[in-house]
Amino acid sequence: xxxxxxxxxxxxxxxxxxxxxxxxxxxxxxxxxxxxxxxxxxxxxxxxxxxxxxxxxxxxxxxxxxxxxxxxxxxxxxxxxxxxxxxxxxxxxxxxxxxxxxxxxxxxxxxxxxxxxxxxxxxxxxxxxxxxxxxxxxxxxxxxxxxxxxxxxxxxxxxxxxxxxxxxxxxxxxxxxxxxxxxxxxxxxxxxxxxxxxxxxxxxxxxxxxxxxxxxxxxxxxxxxxxxxxxxxxxxxxxxxxxxxxxxxxxxxxxxxxxxxxxxxxxxxx
Numbered sequence: 001x002x003x004x005x006x007x008x009x010x011x012x013x014x015x016x017x018x019x020x021x022x023x024x025x026x027x028x029x030x031x032x033x034x035x036x037x038x039x040x041x042x043x044x045x046x047x048x049x050x051x052x053x054x055x056x057x058x059x060x061x062x063x064x065x066x067x068x069x070x071x072x073x074x075x076x077x078x079x080x081x082x083x084x085x086x087x088x089x090x091x092x093x094x095x096x097x098x099x100x101x102x103x104x105x106x107x108x109x110x111x112x113x114x115x116x117x118x119x120x121x122x123x124x125x126x127x128x129x130x131x132x133x134x135x136x137x138x139x140x141x142x143x144x145x146x147x148x149x150x151x152x153x154x155x156x157x158x159x160x161x162x163x164x165x166x167x168x169x170x171x172x173x174x175x176x177x178x179x180x181x182x183x184x185x186x187x188x189x190x191x192x193x194x195x196x197x198x199x200x201x202x203x204x205x206x207x208x209x210x211x212x213x214x215x216x217x218x219x220x221x222x223x224x225x226x227x228x229x230x231x232x233x234x235x236x237x238x239x240x241x242x243x244x245x246x247x248x249x250x251x252x253x254x255x256x257x258x259x260x261x262x263x264x265x266x267x268x269x270x
Contacts, residue, residue, distance in 0.1 A: 002172045003030045007107035009100055009130075010038045010073045011123040015113065018146035020080040022265075023111045025147055030172060033086035035106060036077035038123045039099035042066045066093055069122045097125040097133065104134040109169075111139045114259065128259045131240045131268045137169035138240075140259060140266045148235060148265050153180045154228035155208075155237045156254070158192040162239025166269040167197060170237045171204060173267070180208040181231050185220050221257035228264055240268040 008023035010016050020036065027034040042062035070091040081087045092099050104110055112127045131138045139148075150173045157163055167174075174180055182198050184191035194210040201208040215223035228236050240255050258266050 003032045003108040005033045005035065005107045006030070006109050006111065007035045007037055007100075007103060008077075008111040009096075009113065009123070009125075010036045010077050011113070012069060012073060012076075013113075015143045016073075017076055017080050018144055019111060019113055019141050020077055021146040022141055022148055024081050024084060026109075026111075027084065027086070029176070032108070033088065034081055034084060035088045035090060035103065036074070036081065037090050037100055037103050038070055038073040038077075039092045039094040039096045040066045040069060040122045041095050042093060063093060066122070073123065096123050097129055100125065100130060101133050104136045107136060109139060110134055110136045111141060114140055114142050114262075128240075128242070128255070131255075131259070132242055132270050137166070137267055137269050140262070140268060142263055142265065145265060150174075150176060150235045151178045152231055152233040153177045153235045153237060154224070154231055154233040155180060155182045155197070156224045156239075157182045157184050157194045157197060158239070159196075160239055160241075162241060162270055164197075164239075166237050166239045166267065167201070169269045170267050171206075173235065174201060174206045174208075174237075175204065178207065179231075180206055181227070181233070182208055182210045183224060183227050184210065184212050185223055186212060186214045187220055221254040224254065224258070225262055225264075234264050236262060236264060236266045238266065238268055240270040242270075 006023055006027050008020055024034055074089050077089060090103050112130050114127060127140050153174060155167060180201060182194040184194045191212040198208045198210050213223050213227055242255060
C-alpha cells in the first residue's frame with residue numbers, strides 16, 4: 001500500500017500555503033498526484049418581496065465574489081505546488097465540507113488545517129468534522145508547519161476499530177520511519193497491550209517498540225503529546241473518537257485536544 005493521490009484543502013489564510021507545500025513534498029515522496037480543493041457557498045440574500053431585478057443582481061454579485069476568492073486560492077495552490085506534473089485543482093460554489101467529502105473519493109490521504117484555525121475565513125470548515133465524515137485518513141497540520149519528515153512517529157494506541165484503522169492507514173508513512181513508538185496510556189485501569197500491533201508492524205518492516213505512560217482524565221492527550229515531543233516525533237497517529245449530535249460531532253477529550261492544540265501533525269482515522 002502507498003499513497004497514489006493526496007488531496008489538500010486550500011483556503012485564503014497565509015498558513016494554507018504552508019499546508020500546500022507540505023502536501024507537495026509528501027506527494028513527491030510517494031510519487032503521488034496532488035489535488036487542491038476549495039469551495040464556498042455564496043452568501044445569497046433573499047429579497048423580502050420576492051424576485052426583483054435588484055435581487056438577481058445581488059445573487060450574481062455574491063457568486064462573483066466567491067469565484068474571485070476561488071481564483072485567488074487556485075493561484076496560491078498553483079504557486080506553491082510548483083511545476084509538479086501531476087497536479088489538479090477542484091473548486092465549486094458549494095458548502096466547503098460537503099464538497100471536500102465528495103472529492104475525497106479521488107484520494108488516499110486528505111490534508112487539512114487544524115480545527116478552527118481558519119476562523120470565519122472563506123472555505124473554512126471544522127477539521128474534526130472532516131475526520132469523522134470523509135472516510136479517509138486525514139492528516140491535520142498545525143499552523144506554519146510546511147514539512148513532515150515522519151522519521152520518528154508516535155502511535156496513540158488502544159485496541160479499538162478506530163486505532164486499528166489509523167495504523168493501517170498510516171502504513172505508507174510508518175514504513176519510511178526510522179522508529180515508531182506504540183504508546184499505550186494507563187488511565188488508572190491498566191494500559192492497553194500494544195504487543196500485537198508492534199508484532200504486526202514488525203512484520204511490515206516497521207521498526208516499532210511498545211511504550212507505556214501513565215495519565216488520568218484529560219491528561220491523556222497531554223501525555224501523548226509530551227511523549228511524542230520527548231521521542232522527537234513530528235507525527236502522531238491515532239484513532240478519532242466521537243459521535244454525531246444533530247448536525248455536529250461531539251468528540252472525546254483526547255481527540256478534541258489533539259485537533260485543537262497538537263504542535264505536531266496528527267494522522268487520524270475514524
